[in-house]
Amino acid sequence: MTNPRGAAANSAAMSAALSGAVDLSALKARADAQRQQQSSPQAPTGGGGAPAGGAVLNVTEADFQPEVVERSLNQLVVVELTASYSGQAQQLSQTLDKLASHANGAWVLARVDVEASPRIAQLFGAQSIPTVVAVAGGQPVHAFAGALPEAEVQKWLDELLDALKDKLPGAQGAQQGGEPAEEPEDPRFTEAEDAFARGDFAAAEAAYQRILDVEPANEQAKAALVHVRFEARAAEADSSAVAKADAEPGDLDAQLAAADFEVAQNEAEAAFDRLIAAVRRTAGDDRNRVREHLVGLFELFDPADERVAKARRNLASALF
Structure with a gap:
């Protein structure tokens, strides 16, 4: 799983970390040079409008x-670092697939299997x-x-596209027309x-709890509350724990x-084994x-995750 702070850090903190960990300037310079050398006035592959290869691309080293650097000169590219062993990653992939299919070309999803292309994860300094x-x-x-709720991912994308609409041709043009307006946010x-x-986890928890007080069966609020509570705990944990x-x-x-720290560091099995051993001792x-x-940690993962089933x-x- 991730982390943010360990498992799913908030976007601002994560972006701050990336600013020092990632340098694509050399690749960008080469891409710019190649574009200047082209005799055709057409943009390079992936240059704007709807993505040439579809809304979702499987990208390798x-x-x-x-597919990422050159394409991003004209269009927002959302790079998803994922892995088959992560239940949270599979959950997020479904969310991103859905959003990308309805983006009308405003952005393209570049999915990277970090097991097959580990250097890309290293390039971005991904910790989870x-x-x-x-x-x-x-x-x-x-x-x-981390596997943020769909509404949070959509908000993140909307804010990015709004900020980039005057800078990237693809982001500006693709948001106009095509798809019907989404329902107003709750x-x-x-x-x-x-x-x-x-980063105000207490306020977020209270807000989700108020929703559940009125709608006890609201699954979106339930899942979000579990996520927020974990984030609050994980933000306080470090390797000394x-x-x-x-x-x-x-x-x-x-x-x-x-x-909590181990789950945040994508070491779920170690975390589960630790607590099962504690159950046996107590x-x-x-x-x-x-x-x-x-059991609360289990709820952070896809129920079908083999690690959860085994635990x-x-x-x-241990109990019986």
Whole structure:
């Protein structure tokens, strides 16, 4: 999984980190030179309007320059760093596929399998999977990590496109006409999402909880609340939590914090094993506390994730 802060850092923090980790200037310079040498007035592949290869491109190290760097000179390219082992990544892929298919060419999704192309993840300094990076004008301009709710991803994209509409021909033209206007945003979710975006997890949690107080069955609010609560905890955890937990197996607070940090660092199996071991060592209220924390971590992942299925089996064995 990711992190932000560990699992899914907010976009601003993630973008700040990228600004020092990524330098595509050399690739951009080569792309600019190639464009100037072309005798044809046509733009290079991927130069604006609807993406030539469709809304979603599978990108490797071999075609990263033309499909991401050169294409981004005319059109917003959203680079998705993903992996088959990550349930969160698969969840985010579905969201991005849906949004890209309705984008009317305003942006193109470049999907990168980091297992097959690890150097691209290294180039962006990605600390967790999934990570999403917006590239425009040959440079990364914004990013986030983690499987954000669809509404938050759409808002992130809308803000990017608005900021780039006068800079990228593709972003400016593709937003006009074609697709019907989307339904107005629910102001209750907007309030929660705005609080989350500025790192005010307490306010975001309270906003989502107010929705659930009125609509207990609202699945979107439920999922978002789980995500926000985890982010709040993960933001407080660091590598020292693991060292402390390893040194003091009986310290439940340390065990829970270490598990949060490990999940945030995409080490879900280690986190699950840690808490299952704690379940085996404890009883009564302590055991129930660890069990509830572990089940809460399961909710961050796709139910079909094999790591979750395996951990659920091991938890049942530990309990009974």
